[in-house]
Amino acid sequence: MGVMRIGHVNLKVMDMDAALRHYERVLGLKETHRDADGNVYLKCWDEWDKYSLILTPSDSAGIRHVAYKVERDADLDELKARIEAYGTPAEMLPEGSMPAIGRLLKFNLPSGHEMRLYAHKEFVGTDVGSLNPDPWPDDVRGSAAHWLDHVLLMCEFDPERGVNRVEDNTRFMKTCLDFYLSEQLMVGPGHKLPVATWLFRSSTPHDIAFVGGPRNGLHHIAFFLDDWSDVLKSADVMAKNKVKIDVAPTRHGITRGTTIYFFDPSGNRNETFAGLGYLAQPDRPVTTWTEDEIGRAIFYHSGELNEAFTTVYT
Template identity: 75%
Template sequence: MGVMRIGHINVKVMDMAAALQHYEKVLGMKTVHTDADGNAYLKCWDEWDKYSLILTETDQAGLNHVAYKVEKETDLDELQQRIEASGTATEMLPEGTMPFTGRLLKFNLPSGHEMRLYATKECVGTDVGSTNPDPWPDDIKGAGVHWLDHCLLMCELNPAAGINKVAESTDFMMNVLDFNMAERVMVGPNGDIPAATWLFRTSTPHDIAFVGGERMGLHHFAFFLNDWSAILKSADVMAKNKVKIDVAPTRHGITRGETIYFFDPSGNRNETFAGLGYMAQPDRPVITWTEDQLWRGIFFHSGEESGSFTTAYT
């Protein structure tokens, strides 16, 4: 019971036509619906629910909300009580508030980011179906990403002022929503300040991550690819389409993932992420990265800070 996985993300874009071109042609998603307000709903080929990305055209970039899917409708009622009991206000949005989607439990994380939980979304099946399926469909475009995998939210961290929204949001996710911690970065003279955390409900090392910064925001959202060769092919696709690559193909020490970071046409950072990392389990010892080795954790090969990786986000 409880949260199963990331379900969808609603991001702001400044040019819908450019955004659709990017998510369809470069990432290989398909537009499945456009609502009366002009929001576009997109799906990856290996996902079975109706959509995982909603693009909203406005005058800025960044996150509107991120949603996680729970197993049962009754989970929403139980979690609403637990969230309210923790001192966080909630709102239950009725079925039909979002198309193809049941009730949505809406609240803000301690960091300020809007999160929603839902149990029901129309199941349309993967593009290869569920009966004697092929391993992949014939009409994949671009990188052909499999599914929306995780997101990384930037949280205000100012130890001198006693502000640590990374710690507060992490505690909320673990204590109230039963997430487990896979890895963390600890900083400060005594190494006792949590500056970043990677949390999971699936069996992979992260379904959400929090990193400390000067203001809240969306650092990136990531899509799954099978392996290193798929990552290199996705880099080819980005070059062919003149996409700004932020970080060339490399490996993370944290989560062991193979990765590329790049920007959508509104400056939202995307990641294609490969590899299941390792088997994440609630009883697996938490991995700690120390301040002197944190960039080795982030970019394992170079071990060095890269450009504006921590300062540029939407």
């Protein structure tokens, strides 16, 4: 019962044509739908639901909502009751409120980020099919991202005022949605204050993460690649397309994943993330990183944290 995996992210973009060139040419997504409001829907080649990314025309960048898929439609009613009992308002949107999707449970995290849950989305299949499939399609473009992997949300963090939306969101996700904590970064006296957390419902190190900052927002959305060589190829693709690279290819200490960070034309940070890192299981001990090792935790190779990495976001 309950949440299975990430379903889609809805991003705001300021130039739709430029955004589409980026997500199609650089990451390899394909457009699957457009609606009357100008929203464009895309999917990766290895995803079977109709879309995982929605681009919305806007005067600013950032995230509108993130959605996760649950196992059964009845789960939505059970989770709505649990969320409301926690003290958080929740609204059930009828089937058809979004294209190709069933009922939606809509609510806000303690940080204010909008989240939606759903059970049904139109099935279109992967680009290689499900019967005797090839390992990859011949017409894949750019970085050839397999699927939308996770999202990292920035949450207001001000210990002097007693504000820690990282801790609030983490408690909500564990209590209401049965997410498990895989890793945490602790700061302050005795390393007792969580400033960043990574949580999962599938078998990857994280399906969502929260990091403390001066305001709520979006840090990045991540797309999965197979391995380190694909991360390097992804960097080549970005260089060829003159994409603004934020962090060159490296490894995380947290999650053990290999990574490259870059920006779409509106300034939304993307990541191509490779490697399983480890098998996340409910009984796996939580990995804890302390403030004195924050450099290695984020960027294992250099051991140094670029301040802009946690202060520049949409």
